Amino acid sequence: MIEVIHLKENENEKNLNNNEIIKNDSNNINNSNLTIINENNSNVSYYNFLNPLFKNTPICYIKIENVKQLKESLNYAINIVKKRVSIRSGGHSCCNFSILNDTVNLDMSGLKDCIVDVENKIVKVQCGVTFLEYYKETSKYLLGGPGGSCPSVCLGGLSLGGGSNPLSIKHGYLLDNILEITILLENGKLVKANSSNQYSDLFWALRGAGHCSFGIALDFKIQLYDIQPYYYHNSIELSFDSMIESNEIIDEYMKTTKSKNNVYIGLDYRITIKSKRLTNILIFFYIGDLKDGENEFNKLFQLLMKTSSPRVAEMNSEKVKKTFLEIVERVPYSNKTRRSFTKCRFSKDLNKKNSMLLKEIMELAPIIINKMIVPDAIANFSSTIYYHGGIQNQLPKDNCSFIHRGDDCTWSYTFICLYTKEENDQIFKEWKTKINSFLNFFGNQIYQNYPDDECTNWQSSYYGDHYPKLQQIKKKYDPKNYFKYQQSIELPK
Template identity: 25%
Template sequence: MAVPNPIALLLTVCFLGFYVPAMSLASSSDKFLLCLSIHVPSQLVLTPTSPSFKPLLVSSIRNAKFVAPATARPPLCILTPTKASHVQAAVRCGRYHGVRLRVRSGGHDNEGLSYRSQRPEVFAVVDLAKLDAVRVDPRGATTWVDSGATIGELYYAVAKAAPGLGFPAGVCPTIGVGGHFSGGGVGLMMRKYGLSADNILDATIVDADGHLLQGKEAMGDDLFWAIRGGGGGSFGIVLSWKVQLVPVPPKVTYFSITRTMKQGAVNAVTKWQKVAPALPDDLSVRVVVQKRQANFQSLYLGNSSAVVRTLHRQFPELGVTRADCREMSWLQYVAYIYFGDAINSSPLEALLLNRTMPLGPFVKNKSDYVKKALTKAAWQKIFTWPSGAADGELILEPHGGRMSTIADTDTPYPHRSGVLYNIQYVQLWNDNGARGNNSTPNWINGLYDFMAPFVTKNPRAAYANYKDLDLGVNKVVGGVTTYESGKVWGERYFGGNFRRLAMIKRKVDGHDYFRNEQSVPPLLLIRK
């Protein structure tokens, strides 16, 4: 008589097409890990006892503020899937054994919700970094890109495989595609081509039942609408995206011009508010306000002589000359705007394909949208706002152009018609232990309060990719997030689209498996 395999002696049940072990004497955590071990290679699942666990957990944390909380209450494990079936296993094992999932693609997460939980719950992290393929179709001007790829990897692959094509997305090359696309994807080509989310043609997603939905026909119109800007962590795990590439000329023009207050920075920013949204769609000029200076950064899809002519006519206060401008390829530009002169000494591959970044200081971000230009007096106050010992900046991203022609309801991102620009407030500081991880210096909160009369109201809007838990957090009643608690922050990110998102959540994840502190709640499962 053959000796039975010990694993075969475990009681198993068939759950959603998987054989899932049900060990009555083991904890739900043990059951989850055993379930994963049957369906996922062991080297892809790291637990806190592994020497590689903490380095992996911390590897893509960009905000030093969250290192201590993330390591003090770590996830049950980190799964690094290499194919869709591994992700399906995580969802099915998690659903059956009561272990929730947090999903990260790059780690640029202002509140760290992709790898930590503020609640005392058992959770695992699905780290998509190994799902990073970029498959470019030059003839069709499309690309399939996995969620774990960075936008730097996307930019590089597109430029090499299809010269003359590019893609509208953000500035920092280490941003993960999954999170960036899920929240919208603001960048300097959005005035010409819209957000990243506006250029998504198709996607593949693992839903809350662990089903692999390959394409928008499989997922349906509602779910496909929701994932293109409705925020990550609510509707499933998107594995890959098909995007429409856009034409870019052989040479683009970039400039970076800094003006101090003595050089007329206040006047220039005051004028910029009205000029920037009305410039030709090929030209975007954003502003970084820091240390009583304004740095104007441009992208023009053409040569420098046209930039100078346009800005001399429409924005003479900036005083742009040919000497201020640099002509370069689009690929050089996406490296230069972030790395500056480092591109002169480092290969583009080293800059755009490197996923690692120094951990850096503590960071706090907030955001606003502006529909009516601020007065010169208001800008004078902003430029002289006391900074104390902390380092703070405002990043102003112009809208207008294509952004104004897309309906507010075409995707979940509603900040379209009438928006002049959005503001990202950033505060950096070094914490020596005196403040604690949850304490933020006063600069950003004080300035944010000061700005209230000048920005959008009812609600005061915010950008979902600049996540801010100060706006509100979900309450869970009877095992389900309440709609009323989600609406507090949700209508600020998504406006009138939030209700539709919550209805779709009810349809595709009515039991609220995918949830975090600011995930979309299921509308019809309100517990009184």
């Protein structure tokens, strides 16, 4: 059964609310039963937008639970209501590109198969599986690999745009470890694309530019690796006021350490409505012997002692010994509706200029909190820096369509603001305006998994010199430009 939830009625959609006509139309879709649920039905609450700042409204939602339903739903969109589709796995697109106006929205979150081939260290996983579910299943066999850091994100979108976690310093991005992708094309053909078959060009394009530009990805075959039973994982609280000095020390340490393919660093600058205090937390992760990890951590800590009194979270050797799943589960799992905006840029280093800009951005946050028109319990500003070094930026740029390799992409700077009250929109936009004025100083490459709907040169920022080749592949597999949205790959002129 295909469950179709309609949100509105206009001149082009009146027939959709006529049960008799829908019944007749269903005969054109392999005799499927279409269940029409009006917007007052309690089930509709599941489809609330995660981010009301982007008020996109599809004509309806269809929740997909198997491949047959997906094919029928694409046929329904193309041939019956004559609309494009938008594709949602977990709904985490920071610009709401997964839910688009005037489309049939295909909710892929019901596709939950995750099958591990332990002997060959390969997993076949469908696009609706969250990363927490994925890590739980693979870690049962002490297997794992690159992926996302947010546990509630699904594999469907993130896999096509990158996928970086602490294991990426050794194994590359998630998309570097995809062996095969099953994708439904506009012509209704279901194909398997890999590096050695007739769809090798499509396989190249999907890994980095696959966000609904060529078809609908259903599942992925992914290479897994043996993981350690325990990893060294610790954190240091640094003085926010000394962030410029501490960032220079961290940057120099990562450039000179012989363990750069073993050490992962994350930096989290944050202020919440509850704390009203700017914090600066360094996350340290080590791949390898626990004692070696402790030694490397202490080296970095001693260097940071030159700044103002850093505090180590844990000195107990048992508490810093964590399974990979325990580390993943430390990140809060949240799918709550909230108003948010996100910006991200790749950068070469943690230099003084970048740190000064970062400090200025974060120092505006408490001022905005104090100017709020109405109280907002979740008001939260954060700037997060992730390390993208190691193997993930050493692979050739032409390995797939993902261009963000080399020294210019050693770090990513991500800025996120969360709140709930519409009355505070104008106040919080002040922070976004400040960020936008500084973004180009951090770098001009944009991580596809953090799209920027305000970027005018997105073709270059996402895809660089690969863009003309992507246009030719688009023409080959989607010649009618059916899979189209604000920043989808364009057909060549």
